[in-house]
Amino acid sequence: MKLPINDKKFLFLLSAITIVVALEILSIIGIHIPMPYAPFFFAIFILGIGYNVLWNGVKAIIKLKFSSINLLMTIAVIGAFYLGEYPEAAVVIVLYVLGERLEDIGIENSKSALDELVSKAPKTAFVKTENANVAIDKIAVGTIIQVKAGEMIPLDGKIISGETMVDEAAITGEPIAKDKRIGDNLFAGTLNKNGFIEMETTKLSVDTTFSKIIRLTFEAQGNKSETQKFIQQFSKYYTPSIIAMAILVFVIPVFAMQLDFNHWLQQAITLLVIACPCALVISTPVAIYAAIGNASVKGALVKGGKYIEALASIKAIALDKTRTITFGNPIVSDIFPLNGTSREELLACTAGAEIFSEHPLAQAIVDASKKEGFEPHKTEGFKSIMGKGATAKCLVCEDETIYVGKLDFIQETQTIDNEALKIVEQLSAQGKTSVVVSFGNGVAGIIGLMDEIKPDSAAALKEIEAMNIEPVMLTGDSEKAANYVAQQVGIKKIFGNMLPENKAEKIKELLQQYKFVAMVGDGINDAPALAQSTVGIAMGAAGSDTAIETANIALMNDKLSLIPFLIRLSQKTLRRIKFNTIGAIAVKLIFITLAFIGYSNLVFAIAADVGVTLIVILTSLNLMKFENKIVSGH
Known part of the structure; x- marks a missing residue:
C-alpha cells in the first residue's frame, strides 16, 4: 500500500498514534502520567485527532441518529474517560481515525493510476493558426x-x-x-x-475518449455491488442493536443483579468499541476499488462494483465474431495459380488492378503481393463493375486484360473448368471469400480471403472453457464463415445470419438457460444484446463512443485475453470480500461474547478491532497487484 508520507496531517497522525500507544503500554506495566495532568494531556490528543468523529457523534445524539458509527465512538470515548481509562480513550479515537484515513488511502490508491493521468493531461494545446497555446476547452x-x-x-x-x-x-x-x-x-x-x-x-475536450474514461470510472462508485448495498443496510440496523446490547450488558448486572458498577460499565464500553464495524464497512469498497483500479491499468474500463461482482457468476459468454474474435479485416488465406500461371504473375497482376480499388478485399490482395515481395504491376484503364468485380489493362504482361471478381462475373466472358469450380466450392465451405482472376483466357487463378482471427482468441476461449463457462458465437455473418472461425478457436455453439434484434433475443434464451450471461461485441450493432446481458463487454472501445456508453465493461484494446483475466479478478475479489467480512464478524462475536460474560478487555478489544481493519485494507489493496496470468493447468 502506498502511504502518503509527504502528507503532513498523516505524519502528525502517525506521531500521535506512536505517543499514545507508547503511553498505553507504559500504563499497562504500571507507569502512569501523574494526576491531575493525565486527563488534560490525553484530552489534547482526543480533541486534536478525533474532533471530527466526536462532533459528528454529538450531532448524531442531537438528531437521535442511532445508526451512526461516530455515535458509537463518542459514547465509547466518554465512557472510557469516565472510568479513568485515559490512555484507552485516546487509543480508541486515534486508531479509529487511522482506520478511516487508511480506508481513504485505499480508495485513493486504487484510483491513483487515473488520478496521475488526470494531473498529467495537458490543459492547453498549441494551435497552428493562433501560433499560441490555447486552453483545450476552448478548442x-x-x-x-x-x-x-x-x-x-x-x-x-x-x-x-x-x-x-x-x-x-x-x-x-x-x-x-x-x-x-x-x-x-x-x-x-x-x-x-x-x-x-x-x-x-x-x-471537444469534454467528449474525448480519455474524458469519458475518467468520468465513467469515477462515476463507478454509484454502481455499488450487491454486497456493498447489503453491508450499508446492515450497518443501519447493526449500530442501534449494539447500543441496545451495551445498555443491557450494563443495566442487567448492575441494577438487576447488584454487581460492580465500574466493572460492568467497562464491559459495556468494551462492547461498544469492539462492535464498531470499521472493518466490515470498508471490506467491500476498498476491494472493489482496488479491482476496478487494476482493471483500468490493464485497459478495461469497469463501470461499477456490481459488474465486478456479476462477472464472478457468469456461466456463459456470447461473442460476436467480427472485430471480437477476428480483426474484421480480410487477409489472403489461399492462393491457387491455375493453367500455367505463376504465383508471382497471379498476385502481381491482380494487385496491379486492385490497387485502384478502395474495397477491403482489394487492399488485402495488394498487401499480400507486397508481403511476398512482388511489386504490383503497372496497369491502366481500371474499371469497377458494382457488386461484380473490376477490369484493368496490365502494362507489364503484354497488354493483357485482367478480370478480377466473383465467379459469376468471370463466367460472363470466360469458360470455367471443373478444377476452378471445385476450389470455389471448397473455399465457400470453409466460409472464405473467393476472388477469381482471368487474363482473358480461362481462369488464371483463385485467391481465397478470410477475416483474420486475433492471435489470442483461441487461447482466451480455451481458458474461458477451463473455467466451466460456455462460449457461444452470435454473428451476422454466414453459417459457413461462422463455423470455420468457430473450429479454429474451439467454439461448439454457433448461431449465424443474426441481425442485432436476433442477438438480443438469443441473449434472453441464454439467460433462461444459464441465468448469468456476458455478451462481448464491438458495441455498435451489438448494443441491444450488450444491454440485454448480465454484463455487456465492448471490445476495442477506444475508437467507439457507442461501445463506451452502452457496455458495462469497455475493453480499450482488442485483447480477448483480458476477459478471462477480468473473470479471475472478479472471483478473487469476491473471495477476498467474503474472507474480510467473515473475519471481521468472527472477531466481533468473540469480544461481544466475552463482554457479555464479563471477561472482555478494552485494550485487547481495540487491538483486535484495529488489527482486523488493517488486515482488511491491506488484503483488499493487494488486488491491485493481481496479474493477468493463466492459471496452471488451464
Whole structure:
C-alpha cells in the first residue's frame, strides 16, 4: 500500500498514534502520567485527532441518529474517560481515525493510476493558426494543433502531417508504443514519443475518449455491488442493536443483579468499541476499488462494483465474431495459380488492378503481393463493375486484360473448368471469400480471403472453457464463415445470419438457460444484446463512443485475453470480500461474547478491532497487484 508520507496531517497522525500507544503500554506495566495532568494531556490528543468523529457523534445524539458509527465512538470515548481509562480513550479515537484515513488511502490508491493521468493531461494545446497555446476547452472540432516529441496528446484527432510512435497505455493498457502515420487516429491522454506531428481535432475536450474514461470510472462508485448495498443496510440496523446490547450488558448486572458498577460499565464500553464495524464497512469498497483500479491499468474500463461482482457468476459468454474474435479485416488465406500461371504473375497482376480499388478485399490482395515481395504491376484503364468485380489493362504482361471478381462475373466472358469450380466450392465451405482472376483466357487463378482471427482468441476461449463457462458465437455473418472461425478457436455453439434484434433475443434464451450471461461485441450493432446481458463487454472501445456508453465493461484494446483475466479478478475479489467480512464478524462475536460474560478487555478489544481493519485494507489493496496470468493447468 502506498502511504502518503509527504502528507503532513498523516505524519502528525502517525506521531500521535506512536505517543499514545507508547503511553498505553507504559500504563499497562504500571507507569502512569501523574494526576491531575493525565486527563488534560490525553484530552489534547482526543480533541486534536478525533474532533471530527466526536462532533459528528454529538450531532448524531442531537438528531437521535442511532445508526451512526461516530455515535458509537463518542459514547465509547466518554465512557472510557469516565472510568479513568485515559490512555484507552485516546487509543480508541486515534486508531479509529487511522482506520478511516487508511480506508481513504485505499480508495485513493486504487484510483491513483487515473488520478496521475488526470494531473498529467495537458490543459492547453498549441494551435497552428493562433501560433499560441490555447486552453483545450476552448478548442473547436477541426482545429489544427501541433504536438512535439515527448508531449501528451491534448485532444482526440487525426494526424495530417508527420509520423511518430505513440504510447497508448493510458487508454488501452498496451505497454508497446504504436506507429502512427498520416490519417491515423490519436487519443487525448496518450504520449507522443518521438516525432513532431500536426493533427486535426475530431472531438471537444469534454467528449474525448480519455474524458469519458475518467468520468465513467469515477462515476463507478454509484454502481455499488450487491454486497456493498447489503453491508450499508446492515450497518443501519447493526449500530442501534449494539447500543441496545451495551445498555443491557450494563443495566442487567448492575441494577438487576447488584454487581460492580465500574466493572460492568467497562464491559459495556468494551462492547461498544469492539462492535464498531470499521472493518466490515470498508471490506467491500476498498476491494472493489482496488479491482476496478487494476482493471483500468490493464485497459478495461469497469463501470461499477456490481459488474465486478456479476462477472464472478457468469456461466456463459456470447461473442460476436467480427472485430471480437477476428480483426474484421480480410487477409489472403489461399492462393491457387491455375493453367500455367505463376504465383508471382497471379498476385502481381491482380494487385496491379486492385490497387485502384478502395474495397477491403482489394487492399488485402495488394498487401499480400507486397508481403511476398512482388511489386504490383503497372496497369491502366481500371474499371469497377458494382457488386461484380473490376477490369484493368496490365502494362507489364503484354497488354493483357485482367478480370478480377466473383465467379459469376468471370463466367460472363470466360469458360470455367471443373478444377476452378471445385476450389470455389471448397473455399465457400470453409466460409472464405473467393476472388477469381482471368487474363482473358480461362481462369488464371483463385485467391481465397478470410477475416483474420486475433492471435489470442483461441487461447482466451480455451481458458474461458477451463473455467466451466460456455462460449457461444452470435454473428451476422454466414453459417459457413461462422463455423470455420468457430473450429479454429474451439467454439461448439454457433448461431449465424443474426441481425442485432436476433442477438438480443438469443441473449434472453441464454439467460433462461444459464441465468448469468456476458455478451462481448464491438458495441455498435451489438448494443441491444450488450444491454440485454448480465454484463455487456465492448471490445476495442477506444475508437467507439457507442461501445463506451452502452457496455458495462469497455475493453480499450482488442485483447480477448483480458476477459478471462477480468473473470479471475472478479472471483478473487469476491473471495477476498467474503474472507474480510467473515473475519471481521468472527472477531466481533468473540469480544461481544466475552463482554457479555464479563471477561472482555478494552485494550485487547481495540487491538483486535484495529488489527482486523488493517488486515482488511491491506488484503483488499493487494488486488491491485493481481496479474493477468493463466492459471496452471488451464
